[in-house]
Amino acid sequence: xxxxxxxxxxxxxxxxxxxxxxxxxxxxxxxxxxxxxxxxxxxxxxxxxxxxxxxxxxxxxx
Amino acid sequence: xxxxxxxxxxxxxxxxxxxxxxxxxxxxxxxxxxxxxxxxxxxxxxxxxxxxxxxxxxxxxxxxxxxxxxxxxxxxxxxxxxxxxxxxxxxxxxxxxxxxxxxxxxxxxxxxxxxxxxxxxxxxxxxxxxxxxxxxxxxxxxxxxxxxxxxxxxxxxxxxxxxxxxxxxxxxxxxxxxxxxxxxxxxxxxxxxxxxxxxxxxxxxxxxxxxxxxxxxxxxxxxxxxxxxxxxxxxxxxxxxxxxxxxxxxxxxxxxxxxxxxxxxxxxxxxxxxxxxxxxxxxxxxxxxxxxxxxxxxxxxxxxxxxxxxxxxxxxxxxxxxxxxxxxxxxxxxxxxxxxxxxxxxxxxxxxxxxxxxxxxxxxxxxxxxxxxxxxxxxxxxxx
Numbered sequence: 144x145x146x147x148x149x150x151x152x153x154x155x156x157x158x159x160x161x162x163x164x165x166x167x168x169x170x171x172x173x174x175x176x177x178x179x180x181x182x183x184x185x186x187x188x189x190x191x192x193x194x195x196x197x198x199x200x201x202x203x204x205x
Numbered sequence: 206x207x208x209x210x211x212x213x214x215x216x217x218x219x220x221x222x223x224x225x226x227x228x229x230x231x232x233x234x235x236x237x238x239x240x241x242x243x244x245x246x247x248x249x250x251x252x253x254x255x256x257x258x259x260x261x262x263x264x265x266x267x268x269x270x271x272x273x274x275x276x277x278x279x280x281x282x283x284x285x286x287x288x289x290x291x292x293x294x295x296x297x298x299x300x301x302x303x304x305x306x307x308x309x310x311x312x313x314x315x316x317x318x319x320x321x322x323x324x325x326x327x328x329x330x331x332x333x334x335x336x337x338x339x340x341x342x343x344x345x346x347x348x349x350x351x352x353x354x355x356x357x358x359x360x361x362x363x364x365x366x367x368x369x370x371x372x373x374x375x376x377x378x379x380x381x382x383x384x385x386x387x388x389x390x391x392x393x394x395x396x397x398x399x400x401x402x403x404x405x406x407x408x409x410x411x412x413x414x415x416x417x418x419x420x421x422x423x424x425x426x427x428x429x430x431x432x433x434x435x436x437x438x439x440x441x442x443x444x445x446x447x448x449x450x451x452x453x454x455x456x457x458x459x460x461x462x463x464x465x466x467x468x469x470x471x472x473x474x475x476x477x478x479x480x481x482x483x484x485x486x487x488x489x490x491x492x493x494x495x496x497x498x499x500x501x502x503x504x505x506x507x508x509x510x511x512x513x514x515x516x517x518x519x520x521x522x523x524x525x526x527x528x529x530x531x532x533x534x535x536x537x538x539x540x541x542x543x544x545x546x547x548x549x550x551x552x553x554x555x556x557x558x559x560x561x562x563x564x565x566x567x568x569x570x571x572x573x574x575x576x577x578x579x580x581x582x583x584x585x586x587x588x589x
Contacts, residue, residue: 146381155385156376156407163411170543171536174500182546188408189553195386195404 159188209584212378216576219371224569226364227562233358233420234559236345241540241551243338250337256294259319266321268460268478271296274323275314283453285311286486287478294318304482307331352427359424366417369410376407378583395571402564405557412554413561419538422531429531430485437525438487445489449514451481457516459491465518466493466509473497473507481513489513500542504532 166184169177192198239246272284275298283304288297298314312329316322327333347354380403388400406413459478466475473495479486486492490510496503510519524532536542540551 147383149377152377152380152385156410159408160411163409164415167412167415167537170547171504171533172501177500178543178547181543182550185412185547185550188412189550189557191386192405192408192557195408196388196401 155191159191162187208378209580209587212375212583213580215371215374219368219375220569222364222368222371223565226361226368227566229358229361230365231559231562233345233361234555234562236341238552238555239338239341240345241548241555243342244541246338253325257317257320259294263319265318266316268296268463269458270321271298271316271323272459274316274321275300278314278326283482284480285483286480287459289475289477290318291474291476295324304480305484346424355424355427359421362417362421362424366414366421369406369413369417372406373410376403379403395568398564398567402561402568405564406561409554409557409561413558415537416540416554419534422534423538426531429527433525433528441520441522442487442489445487445519448489448512450488451513453482456481456491456513461516462491462493462511462513465511465516466491466495469509469518469521470495470507474503476506490519501533504536504542505529506532 162184166181169184170181268287272287275284279300282300282302285299285301285304288299290296294317296316296318298316299311300314301311303310309331310329312332313325313327314323315325315327317324343349346358348358350357383400386404388404389396463475463478467473474497475493475495477494479492479494481488481490483492487510489512491513493509493511494506495509496506506524508522508524510522511517512519540547
């Protein structure tokens with residue numbers, strides 16, 4: 144495989160970081176719908192880990 | 206400096222900062238897990254009768270009456286502080302045999318905030334058996350070593366932060382030829398765990414950094430409050446130094462002090478009243494802590510000083526920036542500020558952190574030949 148450009152290496156990690164920070168702050172600074180947005184944002188990195196580590200598939204198989 | 210040398214250097218930082226703090230970080234992650242659900246576990250284990258059901262607009266009982274009941278039970282003891290709960294209808298009166306005595310001699314009396322009835326008279330911390338959550342909290346904050354333990358864990362937290370940063374730096378060169386989330390399962394266990402360590406580490410990096418940094422700040426709370434006391438607080442109290450010290454039997458009404466403070470900061474909620482002579486208070490005042498009602502301002506406390514002799518308002522105190530920072534860093538460490546779903550998310554991140562820590566140790570144990578090969582490969586690439 145060829146050497147990847149930095150943008151490709153860092154794209155998803157930076158995005159996940161920003162999503163996490165958004166979630167952390169939105170629950171702190173707001174209430175109501177901001178809490179729901181925070182939950183929605185912060186499960187994204189968790190889901191990414193589950194999918195990529197295939198824990199997800201193990202769950203589906205039971 | 207060549208890239209390889211640079212990477213090696215970061216690698217060294219990552220290895221040693223991680224290795225030194227890992228054992229303690231594991232302890233922090235494991236003890237932190239039940240602490241996320243402290244409130245729920247507390248409720249579950251509690252044998253207390255539920256609060257009497259009363260109409261929502263039932264007026265609150267007079268604080269002076271509650272204090273009187275407490276004083277009648279312990280006429281020789283001193284009042285330490287009142288906790289006025291804003292979530293449950295309770296007022297907790299705290300007394301000590303002596304205000305300068307050992308903190309674990311403090312004991313609580315719980316009153317119904319609406320009826321003023323004494324609900325519970327508990328023995329002091331020193332006389333109570335260690336609870337599970339109390340044990341977790343001690344292990345998590347100071348390992349039973351007081352300030353020394355706090356500062357030690359603060360240092361471990363700092364190493365952890367450096368290990369995260371160096372881990373992020375190393376992620377770049379490591380992923381040069383790999384797609385995000387690649388887990389090479391076919392070749393060797395060690396390769397698989399290296400990929401998992403990198404994937405889980407980078408996906409949780411932002412959370413790890415925030416919880417790590419706010420944890421470090423929290424461990425500094427004792428020195429930060431101490432700093433405040435010997436600077437701003439001392440300066441402020443100097444202007445009252447000619448005042449007679451209030452006598453514990455002749456203090457002005459606590460309920461009136463409460464009302465005066467409430468008038469001084471309308472819209473704020475009073476959460477506690479520190480009695481004069483308490484080591485965390487002032488010699489001359491009722492120190493009344495109030496907090497705001499918005500998501501963020503409910504984390505920020507504004508102390509109000511009421512003269513304990515006359516009951517007159519003396520000052521509304523502005524907290525310094527570093528203590529405001531400390532107050533905001535608390536929820537970001539505890540994860541208790543966004544309902545139950547956020548607590549569950551916090552717990553899941555915590556479990557992932559444990560996996561990153563353990564896999565890191567594993568990778569160090571099986572390191573040698575593996576990294577020799579890795580560096581050899583990097584250097585051959587550099588020479589092309």
